[in-house]
Amino acid sequence: MKLSYNWLKEYVSLPENVQETADTLTLIGLEEEETQHLGASLDQIIVGEIRAVTPHPDADRLSICMVFDGDKELQIVCGANNVATGQKVPVAPVNSTLPIKDEQGRSIKIKKTKLRGVVSEGMICAEDELSISDDHAGIMVLPSDTTPGIPLSELISSYQDSVIEIAITPNRPDATSHIGVARDLSAKWGTPLTVPTVTIPDQVANQGTNVTISIEDPQKCSRYVGVVMENIQVSPSPAWLKNRLEAIGLRSINNIVDVTNYVMYEWGQPLHAFDANNLKGSSIHVKSFAEPYDFTTLDGVTRKVPGGSLFICDDEQAVAIAGIMGGENSEVSESTTTIVLESAYFDPSTIRKCSKQLSLQTDASYRFERGIDSNIQLTAAIRAADLIKEMIPEALITETIDLHPIPKKSLELSLRVSRVYQILGVEIGEEWIINQLNRLEITSKRSGSGMIECHIPSFRPDIEREIDLIEEIGRLYDYNNIPSPTNGINLSSSPFSDWELDKQKIIETLVGLGFNEIYSNSLISEAEASQFGDLDQMIATLNPLTKDMTTLRPSLLPGFLKASSYNKNRNAKGLRFFELGNVFFNDEQGTFHKGIGEQTHVLIGLAGQKQEDHWQSPSSKYTFMDLKSSVQSLWVSLGLDHKIKEKLDGYNSLQYYIGKHYIGNLSQVNKSLQTIYELDEAVYFAEFNVQLIHEVRREVGVPTFSKIPKYPGIEYDIALVMDKEIAAGTIEAEISQMGTKLLNKIRIFDVYEGENIPKNKKSIAYRLYFLDPNKTLNLSDIEPIIDKVVRSLNKKYTIQLRS
The missing domain is CATH 3.50.40.10 (Phenylalanyl-trna Synthetase, Chain B, domain 3)
Structure with a gap:
């Protein structure tokens, strides 16, 4: 709900500081989402008169306008279809700054430029470019008697306004109007509420x-x-x-x-x-x-x-x-x-x-x-x-x-002053309660010792019980004014199960890695569900509330994509989300209900900018490897990094196993899904069966630790030239198997394609770290192992050692 500050002032006295009002609205339950200042900072925008309009020689949709700025004529190229000779228009001259920001939140400064080869010395503005309204249907046309050259701010003070957008909970229909919001502010501040006089005719x-x-x-x-x-x-x-x-x-x-x-x-x-x-x-x-x-x-x-x-x-x-x-x-x-x-x-x-x-x-x-x-x-x-x-x-x-065939009956409620104290924990005077409720137009009067009778107005259908009245008192009294109890209370908690601890560990780890937790609905539409698998294997609801809630989700991916789309459309740059929730599928045994299986999954996802533009470094996007690194950190946190096995499953896709158990995958969202959810940058996600991870952790046992080595190890680098189709991880696994017990660690440190490398080939450099717990190694110990590895790889994959 958007509120015009100038409009709101017609019904209640407001402070000049708009943010003070926005903060008060949040305190009384009408949360401020955004505040915009319309028509602000217009001193650099001037009034111009269009004296000639000619078509652009190389662009059908552009016009060349000669605009008089009160001193001289400017040549401005304009793309609006409503531009005409004789119009008085707002003009942003060269070196002026528009009151709006670009997508990165930066100021927009007007420069002298060329558009399709024609010099343009400024910009004729639409209303949205001046932050006056959302209208971008064409340029803003000013009254014909306006004087060219004057600052626009002198002309359009009536356009200057502030707009507060508030979030309205479903139980507050009265707050969907300016008078409804003004009533709440009037009650909070104790100022008069002025509403238009409406005289009902006799006939x-x-x-x-x-x-x-x-x-x-x-x-x-x-x-x-x-x-x-x-x-x-x-x-x-x-x-x-x-x-x-x-x-x-x-x-x-x-x-x-x-x-x-x-x-x-x-x-x-x-x-x-x-x-x-x-x-x-x-x-x-x-x-x-x-x-x-x-x-x-x-x-x-x-x-x-x-x-x-x-x-x-x-x-x-x-x-x-x-x-x-x-x-x-x-x-x-x-x-x-x-x-x-x-x-x-x-x-x-x-x-x-x-x-x-x-x-x-x-x-x-x-x-x-x-x-x-x-x-x-x-x-x-x-x-x-x-x-x-x-x-x-x-x-x-x-x-x-x-x-009016069925007049609505008015509701009368009794309020116990003692109950107000029990709920809010603070003694509030009876007179104060009556005054505040009356300011909300909840007609109230004392009806006996400690009792108040309240007549609920028809515009407050949400007030049905005594507790609703207490909530009104609380929000006007201001919950910040209610003191916290000073006496400590000892609470004994029952121990968590291993299952709950595992879930909590996952949440804490992912939050620590910088991910934000999301919650999505377990019900999705049939059309949406069809994008994520075979509908025959999914669970349809018998009596869906709406056509958007017909199917139990088979994956957490739909919720992640919707959350990503929502945030991206609100200019969020870097998205780091996770969700821990249940998914459902057809199952004869039925863990959730007969014929319905249920599993707890965790989904981790990345999209957008990893780092915004900075003077010391350019912006960068999230990659597949960024998410893989986060997943690896999760395994370390759960103590599973020594038992997790990865299996390449096509380009930018990995499958994960604990022993013989498949636990999930890491992948890039395909282009068709990106299009459906209006995501124009690469999106990566990993989804794992938490329930299965919890169950098989007992099978794999705990990691064993060896003593800190007495003797130094030795590093050996080899660069191998292989077909592009061969996965680097496949070769890493081969080397690990052939490297004897002396091979302690292996990692990739370089990938190269280009000069001196044959077409359809690539060079991957591996760093091998060898360690013997009983002695110091030298090259003569290592070279036979390297020779064996290279010969074996050459025989199996025709891989060559790069010279």
């Missing part, structure tokens, strides 16, 4: 003369308000309305549609406007169709809506998917003269189910799914009508219909 009826409304199932729609307005003139919205919506990332459509969006973000009530001239007949029906229904929504997409979904219909056809999106057949256009404003209460589960089935979530469905205020419908509709009349003085409300 509200449950049916109209020209328009009638019917609700087929009041359980799915318990209230429907329709306001008919005539003499409508559809036009672009005034600047104040456009600025409000664009600040929070919404695109301005026209004055009617923009008002419905404005009221939704002001009061939290979704609205919809129908073109009354396109409605067939004189009735509006809220009903379902038994069979799937093909319906074209406002975005021009024809969707097959499942049977049982709720629709808004006229006398002949559906005109909107209730609570989700309107239809193309009744949308407001420039020719609209009469509208019907819809403001309704739809059952949250009905909207949630349809939204999930269609994979279509809108701002409206987001609010209906959570459960909006059941008493705000008429107020919101009249508020929208009032705003429309402000913009169109000729507009008239001809009918106001409020059909």
Whole structure:
């Protein structure tokens, strides 16, 4: 949820320091995710006048513009399709700095450059390049009477705003509006809350003369308000309305549609406007169709809506998917003269189910799914009508219909002051509690010794029990003000099992190696599951909640890829993740349930930048060997490095064994999966069966240790020329087997291809370390062994010793 700071100020007094407000929101449970400052640092951007536009000789999509900056003409190459002679536009001249950052978080400085051979002396800016809004549809066009050469900051103070994006938990539908958030801040700070005055007209009826409304199932729609307005003139919205919506990332459509969006973000009530001239007949029906229904929504997409979904219909056809999106057949256009404003209460589960089935979530469905205020419908509709009349003085409300078959009953709760102390651990005065709850519009009064009676407002459906009221008191009192207990409590813990200790050891090791733990859902979609194996071997759920949760995961890889994609799309550079969780598969014996097997796996993954650009060293990407090194560290931590065996399984793929037991693999994610999850850089992962590792550790025993050698060893380097297809590890294993007991260690220190090496060959250099516990070795002891190794490799693989 994005909050405009200027907009929020209309309802509650705010400090000039935006971060202070953002921190307060986090303290009261509305966590700040990001704060942006729109239109900041615009002093270097000036107003320019486009005096000529000619096509670029070598690029169809580029234009050459002559722009007057108040002093001289600049030649600027521009790619926007809305550029035209006579426009006043924002210009970033050479050596100016844009208020936005590039993908690496660096400032963008404008330089004199050539575009397809034509010199460009600056940049004509779009709104998103000025950090005014997210709009990049074309360059920003300023009022025609603007003076060229003045700083843009003098002109667009109305665009300057701060936007706080907050995370809203599912139980706080009231916080999906500016007034809802302002109410919380007002209660926290003890400042007045000012909301717009809405006067309900006297002539509200449950049916109209020209328009009638019917609700087929009041359980799915318990209230429907329709306001008919005539003499409508559809036009672009005034600047104040456009600025409000664009600040929070919404695109301005026209004055009617923009008002419905404005009221939704002001009061939290979704609205919809129908073109009354396109409605067939004189009735509006809220009903379902038994069979799937093909319906074209406002975005021009024809969707097959499942049977049982709720629709808004006229006398002949559906005109909107209730609570989700309107239809193309009744949308407001420039020719609209009469509208019907819809403001309704739809059952949250009905909207949630349809939204999930269609994979279509809108701002409206987001609010209906959570459960909006059941008493705000008429107020919101009249508020929208009032705003429309402000913009169109000729507009008239001809009918106001409020059909309310099932009024919501208000909830009364009793609160024990003693219980507040028991839960929060601090004595809070009864008077303070009553005042704070009243500020939240939870009407409260003393009802006896230590008892408070509370009337729960309809916009707080999340408050159902006494404990919910205590939570409200806690967040306003500020949990930081609750002292920690000073008396120590001795807690005796039961010993962990070996299995739990093994899992904890894995987690601690991977965290120590710099990996971040993730948690992913055990249920994935069938389409996603098909990317990771044979669906016949996977477990499908009988009654999935949604089509995205139909199959139990056969691997931890889908969750890792989704987490990587999510973080990459938010400009995370280096991804180091791991997850410890269960996977499922068909199994006759059934460790989880009859016919269902379950195993605990650990997945470790790397992607992206290992190191960002630095003046002393360039950036570098994670590689297969980086992950292999981390896996090796895990084996050392578990005391298994002496028993783990690796087996090459194609390019950038290793299989791991303990004795004869296959425990997992390390590999690079294939290109098709990278494309599906929008990952444009190499991704590496290793997945292991933790359960099997735990079980077979007992079989392999513990490592044995030898005495520290008395005598020095000797190193011997050999470079071997071999076919490119031969794996280096294969040769390392051969040397280890032939090197007698004197060969203590072997490692690769160089790989070379190029000059003096035949085509399709490579040279790999091995460093062999020999050690005798009984004497000091010399070359005469080692050379016969080397000779034997080289002859054997030559015979078996035609490998030559590189001179």
